[in-house]
Amino acid sequence: DSGVTQTPKHLITATGQRVTLRCSPRSGDLSVYWYQQSLDQGLQFLIQYYNGEERAKGNILERFSAQQFPDLHSELNLSSLELGDSALYFCASSGDRGPDGYTFGSGTRLTVV
Amino acid sequence: AQSVSQHNHHVILSEAASLELGCNYSYGGTVNLFWYVQYPGQHLQLLLKYFSGDPLVKGIKGFEAEFIKSKFSFNLRKPSVQWSDTAEYFCAVNANSNDYKLSFGAGTTVTVRA
Numbered sequence: 001d002s003g004v005t006q007t008p009k010h011l012i013t014a015t016g017q018r019v020t021l022r023c024s025p026r027s028g029d030l031s032v033y034w035y036q037q038s039l040d041q042g043l044q045f046l047i048q049y050y051n052g053e054e055r056a057k058g059n060i061l062e063r064f065s066a067q068q069f070p071d072l073h074s075e076l077n078l079s080s081l082e083l084g085d086s087a088l089y090f091c092a093s094s095g096d097r098g099p100d101g102y103t104f105g106s107g108t109r110l111t112v113v
Numbered sequence: 114a115q116s117v118s119q120h121n122h123h124v125i126l127s128e129a130a131s132l133e134l135g136c137n138y139s140y141g142g143t144v145n146l147f148w149y150v151q152y153p154g155q156h157l158q159l160l161l162k163y164f165s166g167d168p169l170v171k172g173i174k175g176f177e178a179e180f181i182k183s184k185f186s187f188n189l190r191k192p193s194v195q196w197s198d199t200a201e202y203f204c205a206v207n208a209n210s211n212d213y214k215l216s217f218g219a220g221t222t223v224t225v226r227a
Contacts, residue, residue: 002156002158004156031213033213033214033215035217042217042218042219042220043203043217043220044217045214045215045216045217048212048213048214055212056209056212056214058214090156090157092157094213102147102159102213102215104149104156104157104158105156106155106156107156
């Protein structure tokens with residue numbers, strides 16, 4: 001157990017639907033990062049939140065959004081899902097030690113059918 | 114465009130063989146460099162990292178990597194692999210001190226045959 005908790009572990013949904021992925025960071029970590037891992041794109045950075053505020057944005061589609069709540073957990077919302085959104089979505093957290101303290105969760109495997 | 118390149122997509126080798134995985138990046142300026150490993154069905158785990166100082170860094174499980182600034186490279190090595198080293202290996206770069214996002218290479222799948 002890395003200390004970063006992601007739920008659910010698996011998710012199967014239909015095209016056009018909306019899902020929410022949840023991430024609880026390691027205790028004390030203020031930053032949460034979302035990554036998408038797919039066979040054709042590899043590991044892509046989506047978005048980073050730090051203490052409730054968006055800090056960096058990567059290749060995140062407009063259909064996707066995220067937020068970080070006061071208790072520091074984060075949610076990634078994926079809407080109008082397409083087959084190509086099927087991927088493993090990882091969350092990572094870090095403290096003020098920056099990338100030195102990066103810890104990944106086990107991921108949520110999303111399958112869009 | 115800034116990128117991280119891993120030269121080998123899939124490497125197959127026998128136990129006790131030596132392993133070297135290439136990684137090149139195209140970012141200018143100061144970078145922090147990492148190698149992560151992903152065992153089947155598991156999350157990414159940090160193998161080693163380079164921030165500054167000695168360009169030869171040692172990580173866990175007998176892995177080491179050498180930072181060569183002039184070549185923009187950070188190659189991963191292990192003198193003698195074991196079957197348990199079968200995994201996917203990712204090189205990653207953090208190129209911005211204001212955020213800690215990582216840019217990953219495409220990954221190299223390593224299969225070690227017993």
